[in-house]
Amino acid sequence: MTRVLLSGAQVVSLAPNRPDTECTDVLIENGRIAAMGGHLDPTGAEVIDLTDRIVIPGLVNAHLHTWQTALRFAGADWSLLEYLAHTHGHVARIYSQGDMHIGTLAGALNQINCGTTTVGDWCHNCLTPGHADAAIDALTTAGIRAVFLHGAGHGGPAKPHDLREIDRLYDGPIANSALLTLGMAIKGPQLSAPDAVIADLRAAIERGLVASMHQSAGPPGPGWNDVSAAGLWGPHANIVHGTGLTDEWVKRLTDAGVSFTSTPENELGQGHCTAITQQLLRLGAAPSLGTDTETAVSGEVLTAARITLARHRGLAHEQELHRTGLGAPTIALTSKQALSWATVHGARALGLADRVGHLAPGMQADLVVIDGRALNLWPAHDPIGAALQASIANIEAVMIAGHWRKRHHTLVDTDIDEVKDRLQQSGEQFAHKIRATGPVARTRRRVVRMVVRRHLSRQARSGGT
Incomplete structure (x- = not known):
């Protein structure tokens, strides 16, 4: 059994019948939120201190x-x-x-x-x-x-x-x-x-x-x-x-x-x-x-x-x-x-309201840790406002179904350089075709634009099919 205890954060659960923000522990077991409350039993759990962080639903x-x-x-x-x-x-x-x-x-x-x-x-x-x-x-x-x-x-x-x-x-x-x-x-x-x-x-x-x-x-x-x-x-x-x-x-x-x-x-x-x-x-x-x-x-x-x-x-x-x-x-x-x-x-x-979207016992452990210590968010007088104003640089960690997919501001188990190289190779061929200026390319572009314009005009006039 995998147990993780998140402690010390300001939690914005967005769950019904919970405070807007609360300093509370979050216990995660086997991919789900097992409990939320103060001073939860840490026995057998990896305890992660999230002081000065904000935890929100994924x-x-x-x-x-x-x-x-x-x-x-x-x-x-x-x-x-x-x-x-x-x-x-x-x-x-x-x-x-x-x-x-x-x-x-x-x-x-x-x-x-x-x-x-x-x-x-x-x-x-x-x-x-x-x-x-x-x-x-x-x-x-x-x-x-x-x-x-x-x-x-x-x-x-x-x-x-x-x-x-x-x-x-x-x-x-x-x-x-x-x-x-x-x-x-x-x-x-x-x-x-x-x-x-x-x-x-x-x-x-x-x-x-x-x-x-x-x-x-x-x-x-x-x-x-x-x-x-x-x-x-x-x-x-x-x-x-x-x-x-x-x-x-x-x-x-x-x-x-x-x-x-x-x-x-x-x-x-x-x-x-x-x-x-x-x-x-x-x-x-x-x-x-x-x-x-x-x-x-x-x-x-x-x-x-x-x-x-x-x-x-x-x-x-x-x-x-x-x-x-x-x-x-x-x-x-x-x-x-x-x-x-x-x-x-x-x-x-997306038909997933029974699994994700807010933090509560029984829900999937999909959550985001926002680093409230960063200069652009500190001091976070209103954790909800700070969470809404967060940038990518503030996303310290991301958990999906109890598994960390991002920790310490870095994606986990991912060769980003390889992904970027493959993405660039794929994208360059399309960008080249879009930018092509030869006579065939210009003719094709003109015909396609004409067809699309006609289609959009028909939608605007008739409300679709």
Whole structure:
């Protein structure tokens, strides 16, 4: 039996019926939290003194595409049209299984380094079964907890998800994993014909899987009503971005238990907008958060939480300024709420709320140790505020299912230089193709952009399929 006793830290559990912050011991046995309290019995345990540290639940990045990591910041100044044209319309189609593996491995390791213990890995470039297997192997090698959201980037709106592949993965590579869960990255009612999305959602419900879908760049089309008529909205459904949904639709979906994920930095930069968080907050609900694509932004979900909090505080101040000439006299949204978006609500969106997202006896021992001694956080008068403002440099240690994946500010059992070399080799070939200036490359680029623009225009006009 493995026992670890964490002692001396300020603990932000985010658990119901516990203080916001408390100086308490955390006893971990066999990968789970066995007890939390003062002066716990250390017999047989490795005791770790965490004085002046802050312990929080492992962060949950509910929406990102780790397979794109080799393209990191290639699209720092791309519009949504350019991202779709370059990434999906061009280089995604030539990804090898090796490219999928190293991108996913590097992306997952980076998440752990940032304090993320659980990812919703939206893998919508599974060109072959081997591509999916390579991504799953990489997640396993990284040692991260993940919901592997299987998707395929190509295929017409009438084509439903490949359930033979879903069943193969469910019974095969993921079946015996303690950390990986299968989900479906579906096209959803915006990009699928009604019959196809209904078939996809029924398949997800029958298998007990989360089905995640995008909604952006246009209002909801008739397929949304068809899904409602079929009674298929529920906690198994996750909607990313949510741009274009009316308040009525957001309430209807929230009442049905549907979760929403906002990726604020990417949404603001590429034009998705971030209205869904404001709509949810008005209903007393809350978003989960993701970072989306590292072609454009970094993978730090704490940054996403801070951006979301700042944006909505800013809106409140602006509204009060128009009304009274002064900013809001009090702050409605708190740092605790923002931290919960990146933990509690992320776990719920991925169907893992019974395992991760907060710290309590019986929960998986997924947690982050933040070094509060660092100059940028000291003195940490408010541990929650300090945790929210932490950077990668402050993430001292990360534990997943009772195993240290990062200790003393360094990833454990990882040859980072080898990972970086493989990632660079993979990324350079794609960057070269994106930057190519020959006549064939220019013609291809022009055609792809034309197709993508037409597609986005059709979405904006008709609300999808």
